[in-house]
Amino acid sequence: MTDLLDYIGLGIMAVLDGPALFEIGGIGLPIALVMLAAGLFTGIAVGATPGLAGPMAMAISLPLLISAFGFSPDALLPVFAFLIGIMKGATLGGAVPAILFNLPGTPDAMMTTLDGHPMARNGQPRRALRIAQLSSVAGDSFSDIVLFVCAPFLAVVVERYLDLPEKAALLILSISFIAAVMGASVGKGLLSVSLGLLVAYIASGNDLSPRLTLGFDALDAGVPLIAAILGVMIVGEIFTTLETLWRNNRALDVKTETLATEQDGLAPGDLKRIAPVVARGALIGTVIGALPGVGSTLAATLSYSLSARQAKRTPDAQPFGSGAPEGIAASESANSAVSGANLIPVLSLGIPGNAAAVFLILAADSIGGFNPGPAVFAMPEGETNPQLVVAFGIFTLMAIGNVLNWTVGGVVMRSMSVLATVPAKRLLPVVLLVSLTAIYVQETSMFAVWATLAFGVLGYGMRRLAVPVLPFVIAFILAGPLERSAREAFSASGADPWFLFSSPTSVILLLMALAALIFLGRDG
Template sequence: MDYILMGIGAVFGGPELFALGGIGIPAAPAMLFLGLLTGIAVGATPGLAGPMAMAVSLPILISIFGVRPDALLPVFGFLIGIMKGATVGGAVPAVLFNIPGTPDAFMTTLDGYPMTRRGMPKRALKIAHLSSVSGDTLSDIALFVCAPFLAVLVERFLDLPEKTALILLSLTFIAAVMGSSVGKGLIAIGLGMLAAMVATGQDFHPRLALGVDALSHGFPMVSAVLGILILGEIFWTLDDHWRGRVSRDATEATDAGPDGLRKGDVRRILPHILRSSLIGTVIGALPGVGSTLAATLGYTWGRRVHAKRKTPEQAAFGEGAPEGIAATEAANSAVSGANLIPVLSLGIPGNAAAVFLILAADSIGGFNPGPGVFTFSHPQINPELVVAFGIFTLMALGNLLNWTIGGVFMRAMGIMSRVPIRYLLPVVLLVTLTAIYVQDPRLGALWTAFGFGVLGYLFRCLRIPHLPFVIAFILAGSLENAARQAFSATGGDPFFLFSSWVSTAFMLMAIATVFLAGRAPGERRG
């Protein structure tokens, strides 16, 4: 309870952003509010996404707040606000214009747009908002309970060999569940680890630098991550637009007659919200699975249940059923909170949004996500645990803001869906390069970002998943350090990964994951 109170105090008693009527406004809640509004606007804009906004804003935030310990919570607040807002705003173009801004929003179009065509856009948006925020809230509750519990178990029962094997299992699982084949996922993991090892390690000379001075300091993490994730996506989307493979044209339906939630709507959609929230939470707790699978499973399961219980006057799934919107939005929103469970408890990012939270912690310092966060260092105070409960406070406050003002702002952002993509993405490209230069004012950082952007574009052309590359790039240092320490602690045993039954089980699970995923027929995912 002391740490909970200290976390709340760190959020509301931190540095002031500005004064209003002589009253100081704390920076962390104010940045959370601004991030939430930004996230809703970004989520409502097809072609953009929450991770893209987080990537652009992170270097700018660090340049504004600096790398002091008291900058952690304001920066986290803005990033968490974007993450939550984008989850809610993503339903806007799907419902109003039949444009899935993200892959998981495609399931929302199946019932959201038919409701708009029937003159019920406000009702569809309100159901999407209610379901999305409900799923996010239930997922956050699971995060608050599970992350400390899992971290304590890992710290108490896993030694260095087991932690090394756990990281390998996580990377293997990410490679297996992302992309069209496990082979391409392993290629992405291998390339990410190779890029991270350039000019790093414990040698006296730069490793893998090939005698090139530009490589002697390694690849800057921010430039590499933003290049592969953001610039690669911009290049790919612009190429799609130039080749005429995508279209942003849609027919907007007119609002005919009274619109809004009807009596009995909440009772009808509540079972679907609870069911899909559970699905999304379980999916989100697994590193690398993502919200697309959660949305698909939530919608599919909800459709089966609805088909058995549907009355003749109710619409079926795919024909404008409110239950279809609820099942999809609750599932994909529940992923966001649960995705932070492996981040805070294990230090393993599960999605792109979690990647940028880890980057923020790494850039500012003073907070290292992992099992060590949830340890009590009596009689001294553990500052990382205070930050963790500050993050929980920000997430709870973000849910409260989403419940109160998120829906109003969400429905006002329909205009963002009309911005032509040919104008939008060049602006995003310029802002991204500016953000990179703000944090690292060297021309080499921009060339690095462009190089990784081209690599990200090639990944998309070859259908190689890019997120495993990023996660491997981030975890490579932790994996190497854990392996070196485990090797030394076991007296130089080359088979240290099989020195205990726990680490042996983890390695067998990793091998089984590759084997079973490799036997899956055909192309599994895009």
């Protein structure tokens, strides 16, 4: 226990006692805290702007952050701080356009429009925003606590009881689960995963000569990681949205409404009314968020549906869809609780569960010195594990981010409402230019820029064919660990081709992977 407390203290001090960016009144402000606050405010602004989202801001900022802070391990916490701030702020800010303009800033805020906008039209926009803030931060805080407790425990269990074949089977299960639960059908999910693995294995592995390069010298070093991920996820989304704007010039325009000016703010009894709904939504969001590939939109929908059903059975309850505070609370608490829980498989297993987690893993891979997975939480005898210090530093940043959201987040959130009026047709070309510039700044190669555009076209095509893009990205990231685990297990077994079936645990994991494809796959 003493060792654990020492690591917790080292993690806290790594944040609070880090290099000072500047001083105020002779007191130095640690760079990690400054970057956390900057990321939080940026995230709220991005979430409040229709057409943008937290992952998009993380994608643009990551190459710029790495260029500014470099690749040394000292850059880990400042970069993570900014990305975590965006992740938390964007979830909070997404409620602004949903409530004020009936336009969700993020897909998971869709359910918030059902009661948030009617409440705003009834002359209580500040009340709706305040309920959204409290519910969102409460759900986020609950899931963070679960993350702090569960991630180390899960990592220790995996490291102690899973050998090489079991770890390879676990990665296969994760990829299969993501392919099954995302997209219109399991076939399209498997297609996306297969494309991700295929692209990742270009010029990789332990082969003596590059593979799958088709004779192109530029591919001898493989596909740039950041180009593939940003191209498919961000540039592809921009292309798709721009086409929508071209087809319907007014599709994403925001029409403001004149709101009533009667007295606004939290009403007596609001906190008591929403407390059980927030607790239920936080629990739902945390459970769903802990499953890789299951997004916050599902959590918000499930929480809202259960709360609406409960309201119908309660005498004198305000109907959902008419501006009920419980409706806002159900949606915001659940979608915010997903963000913290999504980091449980990231930190303990190295498996990303959503888009924001993808960019945290990408940051760790780009900078070095921190490899998400079971080894992060190891406490070797007689030496210090620097990765564990970074992990508790991340936990500290998340806790401080929640404090900022509780205190000043609501004020920043309300002040960003003007951003919902920015026309997407003017905003997205600027975002595309900044994205390509950021990639060139990090890679200093026009090949990376052209590759990003090529993967952007691929991402656009996948969206038009209803093929999910996140399984592609997650498979691309997990391809390396999967190959390494399989090669090591194959060698350790004496070149046994049936090494995956060498233990009951690995067989069970493979059967679970097959069951996920059969029973969780959607028709279509």
